[in-house]
Amino acid sequence: MPMCTICGRLVLGLAGQDWTVLPWMVEPAAAEVPAGPCHVRCLADHGAAAAWAAAVEAYHCTRWPRWLAGTDAGVRWRLHSSRPARRFHLWRSDGRLASFPYAAIRPGPLQVATDLAELGSAHAAALLAAMGTDEPGVEVPLDTVLAALDLADRYPHGMGAVTRRLRVVGGETVDVLAVRHPLPLLPACRRAALELRNEG
Ligand SMILES: [Zn+2]
16 A cells, blocks of 8 residues: 555555655655655655655656746746657646646646556555445545545645546456546646647
């Protein structure tokens, strides 16, 4: 079960709000951050979010060399585009990195959908207990789940819903817990996403 290396609580896997810090990402950073999953809030509380973002900046530029950039109230951001994967990788100097598909960019409020855990895992069991139901298709508000897991302070953008979904993939039924939640994106960043996507 992914537990935060800083606060010891569950890491859910929500775009822009948590991350898995890999060993190569922390070595160049001055801040002492253990490798592993962690909340971006914990990185910030630890005074390490900016150092960590700086450590992964060059990697983003090398791996996804197509980007548009801007600044928001002193925070530098760079939206990288991966054409083959049809995904965006948002880098921000404050450490609120996120990865989301081209398909998330559409008119109206932006949302991302993410599979959190496959049934049968300890992670799924913890989430089901927090949801209070294991019935497929029932949408449980994300803030309810966060409160039950004592995570409301780690995921301040708690809008959204968690649902148990049964999907048939290649003839096999996949039983997962999925979350759908808003993707907070600056207007300038959203325009950059449209421009990058329309380039191909
Ligand atoms: Zn944490």
